[in-house]
Amino acid sequence: MTEQERNDYFYVCALIEYIARETKNHRGDIVKAIGEEGIKKLLYDAEVNHCLSFEQVSDEVISYYQIKQGTFDTISDCKYSIPSYLDIGRLYSIMIEDCAEAGAEVQELINIFSSFISDKISDFKTDLYYQNPDYLEWSYREGKLLD
Template sequence: MKNKYFEDEEIVDNDLFFVCYMIECVARRIHQKNEYVVNTIGFDNLYHLLSVANVLHSENPKQVEEDWIEEYKLVSGDFNIIDVDSELCSIIPTPLDMGKVYSKLIVDTALLNEDYVKGIVRVYNDEICEVIDDYNNGAFYEPSYVIARAYKNGEF
C-alpha cells in the first residue's frame, strides 16, 4: 500500500501494527470497543494515520491517544475490556499484545488486492472480535494461525 503523502514510500506491517496498537489504547482509555474507534475515525482518516504511523510511533503514546480522541471527537462509553472474571482470566493482554493480534489477523486474512485500511475496517467490524476481546476465554492467546482459521470459519 502506498503512503498517502509520499508515493515512493510503502506503508508496511509495522505501520499497521502501530495503528492497531493505538486503536486498542484509545478504546481502553475511552471505554469503547475497538469497532467504535475504527468506525468513528473512518476510512480516509485511517489511511492518513497509516501514512504517518512511521512518524507517530516516535511520539508519546499518551499524547497520540489524546490527539486522536480530540481530533476524531471520540466520546467515552461504558465498555471496560479489562473488567474480567479473575477466576477465568489470569492474564490481561496489553494494548501492544492486542495490536499484534489484530495486525497479524488483518495480514493473515487479507483479501485479494485489499489494502490495510480495508483490512482494518473488515476485521474490526467482524463478530469474531467479540470473542477475541472477551479475555475470559483466552482466545487472544491462541497462535495467530488458529485465530485466522477461526476468523475464516466464523467461530472458534
C-alpha cells in the first residue's frame, strides 16, 4: 500500500466513524448503506475531499446515500473523554493494512466495519479502544475477544 493509499484509507475510515457518530448508527450499517462501489468512490475522491470539512463531506454522503438516523449512541452516556473520530479512523486503517491481502483492501474495510469488533471498539464505556492494536487485530481475525 502506498503512502497515498494509506492516507486515503485513513480519511475514509475516519469519515465512516464521523458519519456513524452523527447519525447514531453502527459502523457496519454505514458501510452497508454506502456499499462497495460507494467506498471505492470515497477512496477515489479522498485526496480532494481532504480539503473539505468532515461536516460538509459527511452531510453530502448522508444525503446521497440516504442514511437515516439510528439509535446506536455510544457517546452521550460516557463519563470520560472519548477517542476522536480521527483516532478511531487511524485504528481501522491500520487494521485494514495489516489484515488485507493486496488488492482486497476495500473488502477488508467492509469486513472489519461489519464485524463484531467494530461495535466493541465503538463501546466507549469500555477500555477496548485503548488495548494494544495487535490484540484488536487478532481478536478480529479469531472472531472473538481473546482472553
